[in-house]
Amino acid sequence: MNAPEKPAVPTEPHVMHTYGRLPIALSHGKGCWVWDTAGRRYLDGLGGIAVNTLGHGHPKLVPALQDQIAKLIHCSNYYFVPLREELAAMLAEFSGMDTVFYCNSGLEANEGALKIARKYGHDRGNHNPEVIVFEGAFHGRSIATLSATANPRIQAGFGPLVEGFVRVPLNDIAAVEAALKAHPNVTAVFLETIQGEGGINPATIQFLKDLRRVCDAHDILLMLDEVQCGIGRTGKWFAHQWADIVPDVMPLAKGLGSGVPIGAVVCGPKASTVLRPGDHGTTFGGNPLAMRAGVETLKIMVEDGLMANAATVGAALTDGLRRELAGVGGVTEIRGQGLMIGIELDRPCGVLLGQAADAGLLISVTADKVIRLVPPLILSEDEAAQIVAILCPLIKAFLAKS
Numbered sequence: 262m263n264a265p266e267k268p269a270v271p272t273e274p275h276v277m278h279t280y281g282r283l284p285i286a287l288s289h290g291k292g293c294w295v296w297d298t299a300g301r302r303y304l305d306g307l308g309g310i311a312v313n314t315l316g317h318g319h320p321k322l323v324p325a326l327q328d329q330i331a332k333l334i335h336c337s338n339y340y341f342v343p344l345r346e347e348l349a350a351m352l353a354e355f356s357g358m359d360t361v362f363y364c365n366s367g368l369e370a371n372e373g374a375l376k377i378a379r380k381y382g383h384d385r386g387n388h389n390p391e392v393i394v395f396e397g398a399f400h401g402r403s404i405a406t407l408s409a410t411a412n413p414r415i416q417a418g419f420g421p422l423v424e425g426f427v428r429v430p431l432n433d434i435a436a437v438e439a440a441l442k443a444h445p446n447v448t449a450v451f452l453e454t455i456q457g458e459g460g461i462n463p464a465t466i467q468f469l470k471d472l473r474r475v476c477d478a479h480d481i482l483l484m485l486d487e488v489q490c491g492i493g494r495t496g497k498w499f500a501h502q503w504a505d506i507v508p509d510v511m512p513l514a515k516g517l518g519s520g521v522p523i524g525a526v527v528c529g530p531k532a533s534t535v536l537r538p539g540d541h542g543t544t545f546g547g548n549p550l551a552m553r554a555g556v557e558t559l560k561i562m563v564e565d566g567l568m569a570n571a572a573t574v575g576a577a578l579t580d581g582l583r584r585e586l587a588g589v590g591g592v593t594e595i596r597g598q599g600l601m602i603g604i605e606l607d608r609p610c611g612v613l614l615g616q617a618a619d620a621g622l623l624i625s626v627t628a629d630k631v632i633r634l635v636p637p638l639i640l641s642e643d644e645a646a647q648i649v650a651i652l653c654p655l656i657k658a659f660l661a662k663s
């Protein structure tokens with residue numbers, strides 16, 4: 262037997278215990294592969310939760326970031342940084358929107374969006390603005406964004422929640438219209454174009470079109486949280502572009518910096534001038550390192566055709582999963598778009614996380630029953646086939662046993 266001996270389970274007594282972790286310590290990566298400190302190799306089907314757009318150790322990104330670190334990492338928002346405009350102009354061009362506020366994470370981007378929704382009301386004499394949010398939503402873990410989130414497990418223990426949210430079911434335009442009638446103070450409708458943590462639940466194209474029409478009719482903001490589904494993952498720059506609409510506010514984060522923390526609130530004409538000097542800010546937001554990471558990520562995506570890759574490899578991966586899992590009892594649905602894929606089972610399946618890692622594949626399980634694949638957008642068809650080959654037998658064995 263030459264199987265490597267299992268290393269001792271890593272411990273971290275000084276790190277606050279807020280996550281359940283697998284007993285694996287990762288040390289480095291290359292492309293869609295990562296290695297642990299015991300030398301074992303894993304195919305990365307998780308991409309750091311839809312963050313590592315360019316995979317690991319990308320040959321164009323690494324030297325660019327090294328160059329930026331040597332030049333300027335941070336300088337505050339007292340000064341102009343040309344990279345800020347460069348990235349904002351790219352985001353504006355790709356989205357058809359106008360301006361960008363920079364921050365450092367997804368919840369911060371959503372927090373910015375919620376401030377815009379409230380200010381939009383106050384500017385119109387509505388001093389009790391409300392926001393329509395959805396069942397199954399996840400928007401982050403600050404007090405305001407966990408209040409907008411639908412998961413009671415995320416909210417438990419942190420009340421009182423922030424007021425001013427009206428919750429309705431996803432993909433139910435009649436429920437939105439009824440909520441607008443009952444709550445005339447609503448200033449925004451806020452949703453993930455494809456729910457991520459809620460279990461890869463897409464807003465339908467018809468629903469998105471209907472929301473655009475209803476928001477226009479009421480002169481309120483359509484705010485699409487594309488923190489997880491944006492930045493090319495679905496095969497278009499932004500997931501809502503499949504519905505051929507443009508939102509008024511679009512929070513971004515995860516994939517935008519390929520792993521360097523960054524958040525952005527992209528705004529169209531209705532929202533671009535709501536926040537004025539002094540209304541919002543953050544020390545790290547728009548720092549040169551994050552800006553360079555964003556600019557290089559988007560440029561490399563264009564140069565290397567990564568959106569087309571996400572579409573074709575995503576379709577191949579979904580087809581492979583559908584083929585291998587066809588007729589398997591306990592598989593409820595396989596859904597998603599591009600390289601944002603959920604496999605819903607009829608029972609909680611968290612144990613698959615560790616089993617997949619033991620078999621050399623990193624995945625996640627969200628909403629208890631949904632296996633989530635959000636790999637780097639550089640994933641090859643061969644790597645997609647390897648994901649299918651590792652994962653499907655595990656799912657079948659799990660369903661046969663449990």
Ligand SMILES: *Cc1c(COP(=O)(O)O)cnc(C)c1O
Nearest residue numbers: 366367368399400401457488489
């Ligand atoms: C991850 C996520 C967030 C929160 O982002 P953080 O960077 O973890 O704060 C918000 N919205 C969606 C849709 C997400 O997937």
